[in-house]
Amino acid sequence: MSKIKDTKLAFYGMQRYRWALDHMPVLSSIIQSTRSKPLSGLRIGFCLQLTAETAALILGAKMLGAKVSASSGNPLTTDDAVAAYLDSMGINVYGWSGQTVAEFAKCADAVMYDLPDILSDDGAELSVRAHTDDRFSRMNILGGTEETTTGVHRILALQSISKIRYPIIAVNDADTKRMFDNRYGTGQSVIDGLLRATGLLLASKIAVVSGYGWVGRGVAERLCAMGSHVIVTEVDPTRALQAHMDGYEVMPMAKAVQKGQIFVTCTGNSKVITAEHMCKMHTGAILANAGHFDVEIDVASLGRGHLVRPGLQEHKICGKKIYIVSHGRVVNLVAAEGHPPEIMDLSFSNHLLCIMYLCNTKMPNLIHKVPNNIDEYVACSALHAARIQIDK
Amino acid sequence: MSKIKDTKLAFYGMQRYRWALDHMPVLSSIIQSTRSKPLSGLRIGFCLQLTAETAALILGAKMLGAKVSASSGNPLTTDDAVAAYLDSMGINVYGWSGQTVAEFAKCADAVMYDLPDILSDDGAELSVRAHTDDRFSRMNILGGTEETTTGVHRILALQSISKIRYPIIAVNDADTKRMFDNRYGTGQSVIDGLLRATGLLLASKIAVVSGYGWVGRGVAERLCAMGSHVIVTEVDPTRALQAHMDGYEVMPMAKAVQKGQIFVTCTGNSKVITAEHMCKMHTGAILANAGHFDVEIDVASLGRGHLVRPGLQEHKICGKKIYIVSHGRVVNLVAAEGHPPEIMDLSFSNHLLCIMYLCNTKMPNLIHKVPNNIDEYVACSALHAARIQIDK
Amino acid sequence: MSKIKDTKLAFYGMQRYRWALDHMPVLSSIIQSTRSKPLSGLRIGFCLQLTAETAALILGAKMLGAKVSASSGNPLTTDDAVAAYLDSMGINVYGWSGQTVAEFAKCADAVMYDLPDILSDDGAELSVRAHTDDRFSRMNILGGTEETTTGVHRILALQSISKIRYPIIAVNDADTKRMFDNRYGTGQSVIDGLLRATGLLLASKIAVVSGYGWVGRGVAERLCAMGSHVIVTEVDPTRALQAHMDGYEVMPMAKAVQKGQIFVTCTGNSKVITAEHMCKMHTGAILANAGHFDVEIDVASLGRGHLVRPGLQEHKICGKKIYIVSHGRVVNLVAAEGHPPEIMDLSFSNHLLCIMYLCNTKMPNLIHKVPNNIDEYVACSALHAARIQIDK
């Protein structure tokens, strides 16, 4: 019933799943220590990046009794081997790498047609359908979870128009998610993506980081640590002042484009880097986006480019060569492997515990924070796995 | 009318005040750009650390029309030269360095007897009097401001017993205060205090930082930057996990005492380091406290010590020599000069703007956050002073 | 005449060569600014890692008039696309990825059979043949260059037995090589190799760096910068003391094996990590070698492993799982792409200038340092390319 690229890749998918799970001690211990099958009789619909770490969450939900349907949270980021393995384990999987936007949408629809009781989102694709698409707007849904800031914003937008139909837990806002995945996870994986896509030296490069939220901070810190000279652009004065106090140069993008050699957008906004900006850059400038959507760099304004390395496209503008990493799609997922499993362990443990919580607890139809005891349980369990004791 | 140590020190106090004000561009510009005298007819009572930076705030309030009384926020931290200069400028000053606890209390009383309309606190000394001391509990008070976390906690405690009598703005919670003074200010000034008090090499030392809030983070970051090997102790699992992710060793204090050479407490709690802990330390261990009160290290449990350097006392316990910086009082203020003026510029600009806001605005009798536009104004003004432009 | 894997890969090789050359401004400017053909009539034999950057050196030598033969400097590290491109450009290339040791040796022989006038080595393979192999020991050779510390040691060993037959310039010892490639190049590319091979989070990991020479320093610095907790092992007391002063833990390997999660050998010695060591490690430990030869980790003592990710082999020892990156071969070249082009630009510019110098200058039959003016020319040229002016 699944729609995936190639079932023969299942073995490699299993390998990757096992490696990930080996480095997700919190999730493993939750699954192993849960004796009963608390999710029996439920179907969960996931719309998440289909990576090895997500497989650990999805198969964890299955081991706890759920039936599962899953589609890809992003047209480019599906690991086809992982998808094949999930399919081989009895999951309904709809997703493959290199989807068109239409295919991507159809796959999310397919999850909805499986009539899930719980919607587990990375970007609110399923919850938006449940609220605004006539085909699904009367489905009976128990609750939802949301992984990202972007998704939370979309749900808040729904909520501002009319009431939401079921309780949604914003996993994104758990301390053990928000303070770790954006900073440590993205920080490292953006470096990883830049290295794989370009193969260039980071030391001595002038790197412009746009946005100084948790993601921007993590990226700036790691770039600086690799020897880059970091410039920060921001719209928020308090964040700009923090970047300044952290020792970075702070300036408007219009000036930064005249200095930068590498650009990483981390804002969540669109058209952070425009055609006009690119026209003023040095030839050879490299542009990557670390935000959820591929809207931060105005790639559309560039003509067709050609590939110079896997994941790196050369474009001409104003007589200069500009290089775009992964077509401006989220660099750490497309050019590298996304967050490392140790980070997803924290996020997905929250996610799995929240799904169980939604099944057991009557909550009002609102966006909710992750219950404190779940957040704290995840932190304690991660410390335990690292053999760390702390004071009481 | 003032009670200070020595009026002849006024010249040096002026020198220090001018140097501080030269490095407080935001506060300066607020004072200079305010044409009218918005504080005319009001008396403000300050109970703050009497440093050169505080003089800039106090004299700023005077220039804007207020009458001012001021007492010291801490028995040890008054700069007698600054006190003399303030006195010479017509401020009622009650405070000197090396006060007893009783003298300290009398000085705060003296401020209250001057019948201030607005109470501006660092540790809630004045507001506690206004609520719990029969002598002052019927005074007519317009509003209050509070600089520290400790003070905010004391006011919340008052509020939990009965209603508070006037609006109080928690300056401590302004982004431009909280995110800067605890981290950049304390981070640097604790290093400064340790260097002045000990004269020892920080590189290669094993330093134990207790508490990983904003203060602990700032201290750990700077110690690490100076080449120390940092161990963090914490009671909160999420913070402990962050310290772990930041690359520090994390362990309980009972273990850390067997490894550490330098200890800095940054918790806000009492008896973080007990006699039992000190008994297990290596001979030569150096202990400093960066928290507001001198309760984090159980100094009382040690017998009398003797001075080995200015600000450093040697004690014997369990046959070992243990060195206490500034009697366990807040190291950056007692052994060094507290936060640098650039940091106090942010805090005190919030403070002065909040005092003006209290005068102009009817607010309910509650603890309030700093109004967003004040916080943002301070950030923008600080960027402007640093000649930094940002995107819109 | 070449022996390579697949001539059809030439297009991709050209792409990689161009990307590399675009980021090697010093080498490019030397080639472009040299009007005459100073290497006309000479054949140069290269035995270097056959990467895109090496192609820039080799084709540079050709553009300056030389005929060139080249074999791979390492059995695993040849980029087959680059080899194909070099072949298509008229270079005699002998090398492919995944060679046996015997094949590797035959390829170096093949270069010698082409009767080169100048031998340009990475590990002294050609020069050792010229001195100890009867087939080649009477060949008339004008001079040699050597890229690595290991190669210089081998030539010094030759020199200690009898006289060497021609002047050899130790490019390795140029300041613009030694101080840059080992530290900035290896530092980054080891991180790159670890990320690609494992996909794991470096932050919070306990990483053991063995050896604190320039390579070890670079690796320790970058690991620390990525958030790892770094332990250093050393045999030299002054270097150990430096690691201690730099804030790292220093201990013998026998202790470090009980703590480490990631191990990187950077010593140039053999059996730095033995079977006995591995037996005492935590299960899941990851081992990588950054030294020239695959002798630092005693991989042979492990039974056969199986692949869990590209470049990562799982072995069982003493009931534990141990993971070896790239079979213990030089991690930054085998699991990543070696030094970035900006670094090789410095090394290979020295290399090319030394080859020209050997042609023009009569030197005694000894190992020579790179002439100061060459070294300085490279530094100045690199600054010029980065648009940096300095004082006189």
Added chain:
Amino acid sequence: MSKIKDTKLAFYGMQRYRWALDHMPVLSSIIQSTRSKPLSGLRIGFCLQLTAETAALILGAKMLGAKVSASSGNPLTTDDAVAAYLDSMGINVYGWSGQTVAEFAKCADAVMYDLPDILSDDGAELSVRAHTDDRFSRMNILGGTEETTTGVHRILALQSISKIRYPIIAVNDADTKRMFDNRYGTGQSVIDGLLRATGLLLASKIAVVSGYGWVGRGVAERLCAMGSHVIVTEVDPTRALQAHMDGYEVMPMAKAVQKGQIFVTCTGNSKVITAEHMCKMHTGAILANAGHFDVEIDVASLGRGHLVRPGLQEHKICGKKIYIVSHGRVVNLVAAEGHPPEIMDLSFSNHLLCIMYLCNTKMPNLIHKVPNNIDEYVACSALHAARIQIDK
């Protein structure tokens, strides 16, 4: 016989001496483990900074049997309490703080008039007298030691004119001196001096470090670590390139003066910062010198200034206020306490062992390196004191 400021300060000098010695474990163990009196019958003349750490060396020499005369190595840096304590212990001491240049010279003469057998210098004052001053040029001298780069250069200059008269060991060149004191010692103590002299925030400041040798590197690293934005100026292209690779901005001084807020000279050259430079700086710029002599900043070109804080002088030039730390004399010694004892422990252990070596060993009349076994002994002993074991 001594000429010092105030004998009554001896108690405080003893206190400081003991604190220093407590943190000089290598020197202590050399003194304690040497049973015989190897320096009996010899007089040693020291011309060193008269600090608590130097007292540990001087009294060590005395405990090993020597008679000792000592003068100050710098007109401003004598600790008068230490001088008093040394005097009370039977050392001939000639020095006090705030000497004129003439007084300083007379004090060095006085040491020579005591007819020392061994000359132990910090800046070659004694050895220059022994070679160029007719009063002393026929004295019979056994040997000398020299602590600084500057001193070694002066001796090399003597050597280039004629032969030197006795063997001199360049302690400065020991690995355990050169690699530690310049980098870790000066790095920290320059920060210390800047904090004490200015009390300003280092985070966010634009700091210009002139010279990127070991001292400049240490200073740049610590400034960066405290949150400053660091600009480096250099005359040597290879060092400039290293600074660039380390992520700093590199530019000529003529440009840097337009950006910098804090300047630290670390070059060993004169007129690194001229009146013309100062005229182009921002008002409020702070200038400090970390080099041996007060010649790097052209202080003489400024008119008379006035003190704004202890150790900080305000000058007017071109209508701007420029602040000079410690009159341009070596900032870490004059505004702070010089190298911490743990660093001087390494230098002075080399020094004391070299003095003993000179007594026991016939050496040619040349400048010599510190014997390898002395250097290595110091490293091993320092590791031992830190309870660190290393591999063999």
